[in-house]
Amino acid sequence: MRAMGEKPRVGIFSMSSCEGCLVQVLNLEDKILDIVGSVELVDCRLLGVKKSYDELDIAVVEGAVMSDEEERELREIREKSKILVALGDCACYGGRFLFKDFKFEGAPVDLPRGIKSFRADPLDKYVKVDYYVYGCPIDGSDFLRLFKELLMGKEYRPAPFNVCAECILRENECLLDKGIPCLGPVTRGGCGAVCPTFSRRCIGCRGLAEDANIDSLIEIFTKRGIEVPEYLWELKERIGGGRRG
């Protein structure tokens, strides 16, 4: 961080994404005024901030890397920044947990400007990422906590529990008991269990919880007579569980 009395310099950047995570930051409403008061925001195109600077204390990057230009820009940001934060699932995973793997072999895609192939890569495929803020979209409270901890010189840690932990705290009826294929047990929490709270199955947007046990969830589904959905097999396959057995 800067010398005493100097505010840390912050830049906020977007790779390809829906920019919904940044919108969540703006949705913090007057709390963003507190953050803006504690740091020096020097770069944020969406908000029209562009000051000259040599280095950043904190770079926050949302979105997935989808072009050479974005890859170059990301590398430049990394070089200039002491701390780089991946904001949201596109930056953390390339959006894979929601969009699944992109397999477009033979797909009739007409791409402009000589772009030959399609990709959507997480930031850490190209640069070192110091902190990950998960979610599609992120939860504003995680963003606030990130800044509080970084400003105090502490480490930011994402929620260590799964979606069920928060769902139980909210005293929701378990959707699995109703025969609904909810991914809460294997999904990283921190979202406040928003989907199950509104009777929607968890779709796994935050990615796998640290201690996710997919086999066990498949067993639960089977025991309760819930058809194991295709995406769960896909998930199992991706983390190397071998398909159906």
Add this chain to the structure above:
Amino acid sequence: MVGVAREVVLEKVARIEGLLNLAVVIKEGKVIETRAEALEGTRLLERILLGRDYEEVPDLASRMCGVCQAIHRVTSVQALEEALGVELPEQLELLRELVAIGGHLQSHILHLYFFVLPDFMGKSSIFELLPSHEQLIRRVLRLKRIANAITEIVGGRAVHPVTPVVGGFTSLPSRPKLERALSLAKTFRDLVKEPARLILSLEAPEFERKTAYVSLKGDGGIPLLRGPVTISGRGEFRPREYEKYIKYITESYSMARHYTLSDGSEYMVGALARLNNNHPHLSDGARELAATFDVKFPSYSPFDNNRAQALELVHFAERAIDILDTLLESPPGRARVSFEVRRGEGVAVTEAPRGLLVHHYKLDAKGRVTLANIITPTAQNYKNLEADAREFVTALLERGAEDLERKTEMLIRAYDPCVSCSARFFREH
């Protein structure tokens, strides 16, 4: 420099959603070419949707855009319902409209006060306005929070709502929640008038160019979710017929498709198009405000899109109040109607904050997507923006305007472009 063309490129225009360059080629004091170049990575959402179960579609479709996700979700659900032959009772339709209105209100607030206002105050960002306009900024942040809270009450979450699904909702707001939404909508209506007046009083650059204005049109009110589509001065079409009336072109310089009417001419969608076509149906409060500031429709100034949005802030707050009054009087019964999965095809045409939005799906007998086509408002506006920029910059050059770049950026911003939604290249054929 006689005879030599020079090119001015406004690079990665700030304070718009997504990445856009506008290239302006000038020769002998005249603009001979303009190019709206969408730079965003192509996100190929329609391709990602292929083969997916219909139930997954709304979650993915909403990820088109982080600002107007609410309407993307609702529109995809409506199109799928048409494909599956699902019809909703009136109350559920009204709840859907409420989700859309929450989205419109927060999107217009974001655009008008975070993106547009700094231009008129000679600043580059809303934070620079803090010292001089702290009260105003705190008020618009509060308005944004209220709009989001309305979406949250019905949709479960403000960004990427979770409750609207094919057949209705996964859960309905309780009576106390609806009462809370009503009181929020009333507070919004009361608090928004002063900031709306501020936008209406701003002196925009003088510029007019008549074009075709395309929007939904209804018998009463400003329709957001249903109704025939009107092309000003040319007639109407039904949502299902959209391919006959609007067509896409691929420009090598842009990551987005660009659209024209069937005869190749450009057209405009958005708040200005909505009000040009529906202005007699503005709510009382909005009409009063328009009269006070002598705002007249139809207007042919693209800068009036800002004013139209300001009037819509009042109009849709009043519409939300009407809807909530109706729902409290006769609350919805069931959250979801039942239906059977079958083969089908559905098109929904709605009004996103930035204008006309098309979602079109085909499903196989198991309810899997075999075709998906999504047309966003910004993609439809590029050709009109290029045509406006051609005339506008030429006029600026004739007048010897000094801050050509700043004024041209103001024109771009008036369109409220959302580049990331528009950047998707996928051809089914």
